[in-house]
Amino acid sequence: MQERYDPAQIEPAAQRVWEEQGSFAVTEDPTRPKYYCLCMFPYPSGRLHMGHVRNYTIGDVLSRFMRMQGHNVLQPMGWDAFGLPAENAAMANGVPPAKWTWDNIAYMKRQLKSLGFGIDWAREVATCRPDYYRWNQWLFLRMLERGIAYKKTGTVNWDPVDQTVLANEQVIDGRGWRTGALVERREIPMYYLRITDYAEELLAALDGLPGWPERVRLMQANWIGRSEGVNLAFPYDIDGTSGELRVFTTRADTIMGVTFVAVAAEHPLATLAARRSERVRAFVDECRRGSVMEADLATLDKQGVPTGLFVTHPLTGAKVEVWVGNYVLMGYGEGAVMGVPGHDERDFAFAKKYGLPIVQVIDVEGQAYSTDAWEPWYADEGTCVHSGPYDGLGYQAAVDAIAADLEAKGLGRKQVNWRLRDWGISRQRYWGCPIPIIHCESCGDVPVPDDQLPVVLPEDLVPDGSGNPLAKNAAFLACDCPNCGRPARRETDTMDTFVDSSWYFFRYASAGNDGAMVDARADYWMPVDQYIGGIEHAILHLLYSRFWTRVMRDCGLTQVSEPFTRLLTQGMVLNEIYSRKPASGRVVYYNPAEVEVQLDEKGARTGAILKADGQPVECGGIGTMSKSKNNGVDPQALVDRYGADTARLFMMFAAPPEQTLEWSDEGVEGGFRFMKRLWRAVHLHVSAGPAPALDVAALGPAQRDLRRLAHQTLAKVTDDYGRRRTFNTAIAAVMELLNAVGRFDDSSPQGRAVLQETLELTVLMLSPVVPHATHALWQALGHAGAVVDERWPEPDAAALVQDTVEIVVQVNGKLRGRVAVPAGADEATARAAALADPGVAKFVGDSAIRKFIYVPGKLVNVVV
RNA sequence: GCCGGGAUGGCGGAAUUGGUAGACGCAGUGGACUCAAAAUCCACCGGUGGCGACACCGUGCGAGUUCGAGUCUCGCUCCCGGCACCA
Numbered sequence: 005m006q007e008r009y010d011p012a013q014i015e016p017a018a019q020r021v022w023e024e025q026g027s028f029a030v031t032e033d034p035t036r037p038k039y040y041c042l043c044m045f046p047y048p049s050g051r052l053h054m055g056h057v058r059n060y061t062i063g064d065v066l067s068r069f070m071r072m073q074g075h076n077v078l079q080p081m082g083w084d085a086f087g088l089p090a091e092n093a094a095m096a097n098g099v100p101p102a103k104w105t106w107d108n109i110a111y112m113k114r115q116l117k118s119l120g121f122g123i124d125w126a127r128e129v130a131t132c133r134p135d136y137y138r139w140n141q142w143l144f145l146r147m148l149e150r151g152i153a154y155k156k157t158g159t160v161n162w163d164p165v166d167q168t169v170l171a172n173e174q175v176i177d178g179r180g181w182r183t184g185a186l187v188e189r190r191e192i193p194m195y196y197l198r199i200t201d202y203a204e205e206l207l208a209a210l211d212g213l214p215g216w217p218e219r220v221r222l223m224q225a226n227w228i229g230r231s232e233g234v235n236l237a238f239p240y241d242i243d244g245t246s247g248e249l250r251v252f253t254t255r256a257d258t259i260m261g262v263t264f265v266a267v268a269a270e271h272p273l274a275t276l277a278a279r280r281s282e283r284v285r286a287f288v289d290e291c292r293r294g295s296v297m298e299a300d301l302a303t304l305d306k307q308g309v310p311t312g313l314f315v316t317h318p319l320t321g322a323k324v325e326v327w328v329g330n331y332v333l334m335g336y337g338e339g340a341v342m343g344v345p346g347h348d349e350r351d352f353a354f355a356k357k358y359g360l361p362i363v364q365v366i367d368v369e370g371q372a373y374s375t376d377a378w379e380p381w382y383a384d385e386g387t388c389v390h391s392g393p394y395d396g397l398g399y400q401a402a403v404d405a406i407a408a409d410l411e412a413k414g415l416g417r418k419q420v421n422w423r424l425r426d427w428g429i430s431r432q433r434y435w436g437c438p439i440p441i442i443h444c445e446s447c448g449d450v451p452v453p454d455d456q457l458p459v460v461l462p463e464d465l466v467p468d469g470s471g472n473p474l475a476k477n478a479a480f481l482a483c484d485c486p487n488c489g490r491p492a493r494r495e496t497d498t499m500d501t502f503v504d505s506s507w508y509f510f511r512y513a514s515a516g517n518d519g520a521m522v523d524a525r526a527d528y529w530m531p532v533d534q535y536i537g538g539i540e541h542a543i544l545h546l547l548y549s550r551f552w553t554r555v556m557r558d559c560g561l562t563q564v565s566e567p568f569t570r571l572l573t574q575g576m577v578l579n580e581i582y583s584r585k586p587a588s589g590r591v592v593y594y595n596p597a598e599v600e601v602q603l604d605e606k607g608a609r610t611g612a613i614l615k616a617d618g619q620p621v622e623c624g625g626i627g628t629m630s631k632s633k634n635n636g637v638d639p640q641a642l643v644d645r646y647g648a649d650t651a652r653l654f655m656m657f658a659a660p661p662e663q664t665l666e667w668s669d670e671g672v673e674g675g676f677r678f679m680k681r682l683w684r685a686v687h688l689h690v691s692a693g694p695a696p697a698l699d700v701a702a703l704g705p706a707q708r709d710l711r712r713l714a715h716q717t718l719a720k721v722t723d724d725y726g727r728r729r730t731f732n733t734a735i736a737a738v739m740e741l742l743n744a745v746g747r748f749d750d751s752s753p754q755g756r757a758v759l760q761e762t763l764e765l766t767v768l769m770l771s772p773v774v775p776h777a778t779h780a781l782w783q784a785l786g787h788a789g790a791v792v793d794e795r796w797p798e799p800d801a802a803a804l805v806q807d808t809v810e811i812v813v814q815v816n817g818k819l820r821g822r823v824a825v826p827a828g829a830d831e832a833t834a835r836a837a838a839l840a841d842p843g844v845a846k847f848v849g850d851s852a853i854r855k856f857i858y859v860p861g862k863l864v865n866v867v868v
Numbered sequence: 869g870c871c872g873g874g875a876u877g878g879c880g881g882a883a884u885u886g887g888u889a890g891a892c893g894c895a896g897u898g899g900a901c902u903c904a905a906a907a908u909c910c911a912c913c914g915g916u917g918g919c920g921a922c923a924c925c926g927u928g929c930g931a932g933u934u935c936g937a938g939u940c941u942c943g944c945u946c947c948c949g950g951c952a953c954c955a
Binding site: 220222223297304424431543547576660684733738743813866 | 874888893909948951
């Protein structure tokens with residue numbers, strides 16, 4: 005065995021062995037329990053970032069642990085290869101998105117291999133390949149047939165200068181990112197998927213996902229947003245045209261307090277009013293400014309204009325004026341709301357601003373109501389007042405009575421409403437999966453027949469920022485109508501990239517099948533047993549995947565409804581942000597590697613200077629690693645310097661997987677030190693020759709202590725990996741064990757036997773985290789086989805037995821002493837031992853003992 | 869604005885079911901080894917008071933429940949993630 009720990013030599017050697025023996029190539033084996041461990045596939049942005057390293061290390065640790073526990077483990081990898089950054093890179097460098105993407109994939113694949121992840125590369129998927137995205141197109145056509153896919157108008161960000169649709173990300177402070185032009189909202193036709201048809205099931209099934217974090221289930225439930233209320237109509241007759249303005253409300257009990265109604269700028273009544281009033285028209289135009297982002301809309305200053313149009317209150321028959329409000333969203337409910345300023349905070353502010361009447365119609369326990377200022381309780385449920393026939397009714401009784409009266413008049417009914425909206429999948433972009441539709445002048449929108457799939461995306465175009473290059477590409481556009489055979493035009497919109505990522509986990513399990521989207525292999529592997537990925541995907545990606553899987557189920561492609569049995573949402577990787585703001589011009593960000601931190605004599609931070617010029621820089625706190633803040637750390641530099649094992653170890657040790665992780669160069673250094681200590685400990689042991697066989701009955705106290713600690717550690721590490729998924733505490737426990745090994749100075753035959761067992765357990769326990777070093781160490785400890793093929797050991801119950809335990813003694817809840825008692829001592833024994841302790845006696849004194857609490861094996865509390 | 873989460877020494881974190889606050893690691897300080905440095909090893913390492921034994925205080929802020937609260941309840945503050953076209 006080599007004396008020096010040399011990752012540059014042992015890591016490629018271990019990887020070669022795995023490669024040669026095909027360690028991670030798996031087949032469907034019905035005789036073993038399967039374990040499908042899936043990590044969210046990366047967007048091929050160029051290089052791996054620390055978030056990837058963290059994600060895939062967590063997955064690899066679990067995969068290797070489950071494999072050692074006897075499971076048939078599938079750990080695949082692929083590329084979420086369509087998307088906006090490839091188009092941006094194309095605009096910047098003039099390289100076609102396809103070439104840029106494939107170059108990135110090649111580089112990042114090498115990086116993944118150098119990190120030693122146990123991936124079955126034979127199942128690799130790239131969503132930009134026609135043999136993948138043809139099945140997007142195929143299932144889309146099935147959805148069209150079933151009415152799940154349909155066409156309607158939707159709202160997009162429009163850059164009036166570039167004449168192009170912008171992604172939300174490309175809108176900065178309401179302006180186009182390239183042109184700086186004020187963005188407008190524009191209505192265009194788009195394809196939608198009826199995810200709302202599945203809302204009820206998607207919500208109810210959350211209860212059947214105990215392996216998901218509670219917070220993710222809550223976020224999904226709130227996103228789907230089931231609410232029970234009343235859908236009601238305000239009839240109108242305007243210029244001889246009669247109609248009904250429909251609104252949905254969860255607070256029908258406040259209907260007698262309605263003093264106005266507000267509609268969205270895109271609402272038909274707003275359009276009608278705009279034709280009659282210059283002021284309304286100007287306001288409606290004004291509302292078109294800005295982006296479609298919900299966060300922008302929700303923080304807008306609430307504004308409105310009266311339309312001069314009136315509708316009739318469905319119960320009182322009173323005239324109610326229609327307003328146009330910039331805070332009413334057309335895509336939401338009916339695009340109109342009833343205004344009850346007495347009991348809705350937003351309506352209250354709106355009424356105050358525009359001098360609309362405010363009426364109290366709900367009373368909460370006789371509290372004094374005043375229209376001068378809003379009080380939070382105004383929005384509470386209570387008893388109806390000033391509400392005519394409904395006076396005195398509570399919330400539910402009032403809603404029931406009002407719904408019944410509305411129904412009798414044919415002007416309303418109870419309704420369940422969903423916050424969830426249908427999924428718009430059309431994108432006016434080049435680098436995506438073409439939507440398989442042909443537009444024919446005589447036949448309309450015609451689906452591409454199955455035998456003409458895939459509609460292949462040309463890979464040699466270079467976008468220039470002025471719209472979708474497909475729309476200017478004659479070769480792509482030209483086609484014949486499948487229906488009538490006459491020349492027609494191909495659809496140029498591509499699909500949302502969330503479509504690509506909604507089912508890739510099925511494809512890993514049906515890799516290479518050119519005849520079908522999925523096959524029987526997917527029945528073996530699905531559902532995914534453990535899914536791992538960033539918390540930022542907690543809603544959209546996971547919800548779309550749950551929806552898409554159900555559509556596949558309803559098309560007879562799978563029996564599975566829920567794609568992911570267990571979910572681990574990993575936290576983000578953060579780093580310090582350093583910057584300078586010159587007197588004039590923009591903030592300049594400096595990478596932490598260029599900055600030297602200054603400390604006081606206690607090690608506390610006092611400031612930071614730029615290494616290059618020695619002048620101070622500002623510490624701008626901490627944030628996710630990003631290009632814009634120039635605070636990224638390149639994992640490749642780390643692997644080159646310390647090796648993959650140290651990178652993996654630090655990632656797992658620095659924080660529990662669900663928490664954000666703060667980057668620390670010094671912490672990495674510490675991880676490397678631990679690797680060297682581990683290596684040295686094994687080297688020291690094996691250089692004294694083979695150890696004799698262990699004779700458990702012949703061990704002395706110190707030998708028994710080390711053996712007990714080793715098996716205690718094994719029990720803890722097994723629980724931490726398997727149940728708690730807290731890899732940081734597992735590693736800390738092994739560090740403690742190795743510290744004990746360092747203190748264990750015993751070269752007797754049985755001392756060496758205990759040490760051999762302890763080091764073997766240490767190597768096995770660490771092998772999921774640092775597989776390369778442990779591969780070499782396992783062989784150094786005298787084993788011919790590879791550690792990757794070893795079984796996970798079980799703690800020896802006999803080694804764990806302890807004769808006496810130390811318990812803590814509190815007096816009035818404060819720690820006053822510790823006493824040793826026999827394991828399993830009863831309360832009387834513990835009490836006698838506790839009161840006999842001089843430190844305890846001092847605080848008990850002559851006082852009467854009012855209460856005595858005994859937690860066996862842990863503590864006693866004497867209350868005096 | 870709405871939904872979800874978080875806050876513990878100089879720093880990352882530990883405390884698993886309400887039961888020893890600060891495991892493990894980093895940084896720092898002192899020492900050993902060395903011509904010297906690196907590497908390695910040993911010791912100390914929340915605050916205040918005390919020669920010391922020890923005592924008191926201490927888990928973002930303010931209340932509460934309990935024999936006992938970092939952990940539970942209520943009310944705040946700040947930070948992070950998501951908000952439907954970034955992935």
